[in-house]
Amino acid sequence: MEMTVLTDPQPTLRHRSVEVAASDFGSERIKKLADDLIETMNVENGCGIAAPQVGVNERVIIVDPGDDATAYVNPVIVDRSFKTTMSEEGCLSVPGVWGMVKRNRNVTVRAFDLDGNPVEKTVDGLHAIIFQHEIDHLDGILFIDRVEKFTRPPKPPAL
Template identity: 35%
Template sequence: MTERPIRLFGDPVLKARCEEITTIDDRVRGLIADLLDSVKLPGRAGVAANQIGVGLRAFSYNVDGEVGYVINPVLAEVRGEKELIDEGCLSVPEQWHPTPRHPWARVTGIDLDGNEISVEGTGVLAQALQHETDHLDGYLYLDRLEKDERRAAMKQVRESTWF
């Protein structure tokens, strides 16, 4: 299909909980194709459907050469104590902030054929699984920052040229 433009902080679609996908049809197949095309660009670890303006529960990921997607993802399990990991977001350009994330995560969901799938990992993949699932629940990584860091991040947003 096509790479889609990324919605930026302030767009209401990013703060709304996405709806579950109940029917796999051509519209959903097109969404997944667009998510995969959108995540394949350099520097992208994940793209959630609402980041391209679609309020449905799906995301794509691209970590260490592994590209995939999950429909109706659920963050099924996390392991380890949260650690502060530098994190950025396509919807909040040019910013990186230490964000508390678990070092291991597993997401479950379905594929385009309705088969159950599970994606799990450590490092950047664990971070991406948590980050993208957050997007679909209406959270940005800024919402996860510790109080002082969030205050500084919001100041950066207000002073940015894109906001």
């Protein structure tokens, strides 16, 4: 089921998300959340989405660099390259705004799949950018907090 994407300045986007309890791994609730996140991301033409973006304060993300949408539970970045890359980012929760963001070129992420099996991935390029962007959401950080230069800035408030 498609969910409503919260947009900035919705305060819940700025909250740090709580970890999913081990007892919830494999549950219908978590599997349904992942399915709903994937559907919402696809409808919105995104390449990633985090549970807080739909008002669920749990550490669940979907990453889809173009080949396969995958859910990650309680993801953490355990290693990052010293080399960085600058790329243009946007966000479903900050519609119409784009900016240049510096991210680590490579990251290693540890997480769990929906059934609670441990997963560790080292990724680069777009895959690494999506992981960093979505994990930021879990910590209450929006890409606009990291923008070095807006390419399509926010519109000024109407008077």
